[in-house]
Amino acid sequence: MNIDSPKNRHVRVARALQTTKGRREHGLFLAEGPGAVAEALMYGRGIEWVAWCEGLADAEGDEIADAARRAHIPVHQLSDEAFRALSDTQSPQGIAAVMRIEPATLDAIHIADGGAVLVAHEIRDPGNLGAMIRSADALGAVGIVLAGQCADPYQPKVVRATTGSLFHLPVVEADWSQVKSWADDQRVSLYATALEGRHTIGKVGIPKRVAFIIGNEAHGLPESILQDATYSVRIPMSGRAESLNAAVAAGIALFEAERQKLAG
Amino acid sequence: MNIDSPKNRHVRVARALQTTKGRREHGLFLAEGPGAVAEALMYGRGIEWVAWCEGLADAEGDEIADAARRAHIPVHQLSDEAFRALSDTQSPQGIAAVMRIEPATLDAIHIADGGAVLVAHEIRDPGNLGAMIRSADALGAVGIVLAGQCADPYQPKVVRATTGSLFHLPVVEADWSQVKSWADDQRVSLYATALEGRHTIGKVGIPKRVAFIIGNEAHGLPESILQDATYSVRIPMSGRAESLNAAVAAGIALFEAERQKLAG
Numbered sequence: 211m212n213i214d215s216p217k218n219r220h221v222r223v224a225r226a227l228q229t230t231k232g233r234r235e236h237g238l239f240l241a242e243g244p245g246a247v248a249e250a251l252m253y254g255r256g257i258e259w260v261a262w263c264e265g266l267a268d269a270e271g272d273e274i275a276d277a278a279r280r281a282h283i284p285v286h287q288l289s290d291e292a293f294r295a296l297s298d299t300q301s302p303q304g305i306a307a308v309m310r311i312e313p314a315t316l317d318a319i320h321i322a323d324g325g326a327v328l329v330a331h332e333i334r335d336p337g338n339l340g341a342m343i344r345s346a347d348a349l350g351a352v353g354i355v356l357a358g359q360c361a362d363p364y365q366p367k368v369v370r371a372t373t374g375s376l377f378h379l380p381v382v383e384a385d386w387s388q389v390k391s392w393a394d395d396q397r398v399s400l401y402a403t404a405l406e407g408r409h410t411i412g413k414v415g416i417p418k419r420v421a422f423i424i425g426n427e428a429h430g431l432p433e434s435i436l437q438d439a440t441y442s443v444r445i446p447m448s449g450r451a452e453s454l455n456a457a458v459a460a461g462i463a464l465f466e467a468e469r470q471k472l473a474g
Numbered sequence: 475m476n477i478d479s480p481k482n483r484h485v486r487v488a489r490a491l492q493t494t495k496g497r498r499e500h501g502l503f504l505a506e507g508p509g510a511v512a513e514a515l516m517y518g519r520g521i522e523w524v525a526w527c528e529g530l531a532d533a534e535g536d537e538i539a540d541a542a543r544r545a546h547i548p549v550h551q552l553s554d555e556a557f558r559a560l561s562d563t564q565s566p567q568g569i570a571a572v573m574r575i576e577p578a579t580l581d582a583i584h585i586a587d588g589g590a591v592l593v594a595h596e597i598r599d600p601g602n603l604g605a606m607i608r609s610a611d612a613l614g615a616v617g618i619v620l621a622g623q624c625a626d627p628y629q630p631k632v633v634r635a636t637t638g639s640l641f642h643l644p645v646v647e648a649d650w651s652q653v654k655s656w657a658d659d660q661r662v663s664l665y666a667t668a669l670e671g672r673h674t675i676g677k678v679g680i681p682k683r684v685a686f687i688i689g690n691e692a693h694g695l696p697e698s699i700l701q702d703a704t705y706s707v708r709i710p711m712s713g714r715a716e717s718l719n720a721a722v723a724a725g726i727a728l729f730e731a732e733r734q735k736l737a738g
């Protein structure tokens with residue numbers, strides 16, 4: 211289908227996905243840019259259709275549109291004006307996928323044979339949340355759980371910051387009580403990060419099945435979660451800064467789990 | 475002095491500091507919010523004056539304004555309207571400091587007795603650069619060097635993301651050739667991070683005097699820098715993601731240096 215007008219029904223739906231309300235109403239989100247769409251094609255399910263704009267896409271974008279056609283996914287060719295209308299970026303790259311939101315549950319996380327999980331609790335900044343999903347993926351975590359009121363993982367800023375990792379591992383939204391029951395059932399140790407944590411990341415042993423819990427950017431973790439956790443742990447900080455960025459802290463915890471695994 | 479009008483000369487200068495051009499023209503930058511101003515008072519030099527707005531500041535802001543007065547720094551009381559005019563944020567907190575930009579040189583980094591330095595090469599995202607300065611501070615680095623075309627560390631987004639760390643350690647802008655000569659002179663090992671790095675962070679020993687070099691978000695480090703470096707190192711990644719966020723990678727490298735130091 212060729213779509214010239216920014217007022218076309220498909221374009222209006224895709225544009226609505228920039229807002230939480232629109233995503234909730236349609237049960238869809240938008241993955242934009244060649245990297246994200248390529249990863250969605252390779253790992254994601256639930257692509258409804260792909261928007262492609264010949265005037266804005268480069269050779270990579272054209273190839274991805276071809277790959278989508280071969281996978282029998284509808285590819286609509288948009289005019290520059292129509293594509294710019296649905297895009298969230300200032301310099302659109304002419305390729306985007308409209309995808310169904312298919313929420314995963316804790317059962318989707320396969321930890322029985324060991325692995326690390328990242329639990330993001332009330333992480334509000336989209337850039338932080340995106341970087342945490344990307345780190346969880348890169349550093350071999352078997353899933354990421356968004357507990358409490360986190361940023362919406364399907365908003366464009368988060369999708370972009372994950373650079374495709376959103377499609378690589380289970381991203382689960384759950385209440386803390388569900389996380390706690392799941393951890394008890396699956397015999398997963400809960401390592402809660404806190405500035406005053408009792409054990410030191412880098413010194414404390416990390417078990418085969420572990421979940422690292424990272425708290426809100428401003429307030430950290432609530433006392434109730436620190437009580438529920440197996441251990442409270444802190445990252446050793448010898449400088450003057452009070453704390454680390456939440457995404458950096460998550461990356462360090464996951465790296466340490468990997469490092470201990472490599473060290474045998 | 476009481477300033478009611480947003481058109482007041484002082485307010486216009488402070489407002490101009492939101493842009494690179496304005497900062498360059500005046501040689502000044504703005505540190506906004508109670509946290510940043512408190513850190514500036516404690517560690518920073520070169521505070522020209524403090525803007526305080528009774529209607530917008532909370533008790534903490536009022537205390538900081540008092541502390542500035544006790545330190546004989548001019549505190550101007552602004553009307554809500556005037557303060558909002560100079561503020562970079564949507565919900566201004568009624569306290570800000572206008573500060574002189576006092577560029578540090580590599581000589582300001584004291585590494586003779588050992589320490590880690592972070593070299594950020596062509597880091598373009600203000601949030602990443604701010605998080606890197608914060609991590610360098612938290613994880614005990616003795617300085618951070620911005621090499622090549624990095625984001626301007628004195629822009630409001632970076633100043634905010636450093637949460638005061640901008641005032642805690644030398645932040646040096648330098649060319650790569652200067653960094654290389656300095657490292658040779660000071661016998662500092664250059665560890666360049668790369669996806670295809672030969673040695674693995676977490677396995678390779680980290681010397682007493684080390685600089686970790688982190689490359690651009692999209693392109694990594696140029697071949698010439700990898701050639702100049704003592705080692706190329708990679709962070710072990712067992713997942714599907716191609717790479718880590720630059721600030722997360724920097725945090726992991728600095729953490730590993732700290733961990734080895736703690737392990738003796």
